[in-house]
Amino acid sequence: MKPLKPLMILMILLAAGLCQAPATWAADSGPYIGALGGLGTLQSTSLQQLGTVRLPHPLPDLPIDADGSTDRPHLALGGLQLGYQWDAIPVGASAWRFRPAAELEGLYLGRHTPKGDMPVDPSFLGTQYVTIPTTGQLLMASVVFALETPYSQRVFPYVGVGAGMARLSISGADSANPSEPGINHFNSDSSASDSAFAYQLRLGLKGQISRQLSVFTEYRYLSIAATRYGFGATDYPGEHPPTDTWDVRLGRLSYDLFIAGLQYQF
Template structure:
């Protein structure tokens, strides 16, 4: 009888320890929370947008208004690099083995130079076609919110979604406005540099791979859009070669980008 009692107690202890170990493993697998830092890099392309150049040429009897507008090429390659400081909140248990972890994140992104060229019919029409190239670099300061999903299918591969809003600092250096009828003339030559700031929005989707309790690798797609921007370039200044002009205004319509990126997050 004593032996049976001892065996029953031992079995109960084993079951309790096994249950506790399983619970500890599940907790470790889903444990989140706390600050993290991260970095990522990626490649992508800018979609076509519209450019509009406006100004006036000085003639003996007055000014001739110039208005040229047209689209850029359909895809211009670019790249990005970014740093993040974020926070993972406690997970919500939606269903057994389903967990959702909300995140908040500050992100700084640099987008490398890309040079879209707009092919722009001129008004008045007898002036033909204007080709405007704008070597563009962009810095972003973003505030992102995201969700990380733990599913029954994997405790290490975690789908994630995110959205973000912030400011885009757009800089154009060495812009060129050329017309085939005037070879060698850059109509922005006296000041080909300009910048503007606009609202930026982004959507992110990807996966995190839990390498350890602190280190995650990530791969993601992101769509980025930047509101229309406006620039002022210098007047055309070629004494004896070209009539003087007013300074030029260039309007760039909404910019849209698609990126694929990879990086890591390290939790404290």
């Protein structure tokens, strides 16, 4: 994927719209709605699989600790915004002004599949290869500060910070080991979910196309706290010893997101 491509398209549309726009508009306070979409990358994070293999008597049970890190999968996302913008606040006696806003967002992180290469303890079991297809739903509240400059009445840089909750869902997880071909160690239940605190940092550029319609493009850093999942026991009668349910721990998720969207102010 090329996350910058939709931003380049938006900047072209923004420039075209602004060339046809009036020289200035009165900046009104009030509510607005928005829609956004984008692409991004999940940074590498820690991944651990814990469990116990139940060996036949008189052999002792075998504890399993597979610990490693994930790759960096790409993803798409979308969302809706509901916001309110207040009157601009002058910066001293200058022509610079800050315009604060508050936003409530619902975000959807499309399916992406972190994959972990995880050496096993005890080491004679080799390496566990784990894939966890993941989607996310987030509810985020943000404060945003746009900067009105003397250089343009239609283009406004902005920064924002927000926090909320994320619900991560994994479906079709797989835990494989080359020494046991055809075995998915999560086969009895490969789906799980967990919720965690999330926060985001935003840096963007907004341009007014008309008095009520604006377009925006931004970089967003999104962080979701560590989560924990319970997957089903390995169940292959006659092929693999039974196990307890598996405890899988996923470290903090850090996303680099590139977003574009539209806002309509009432």
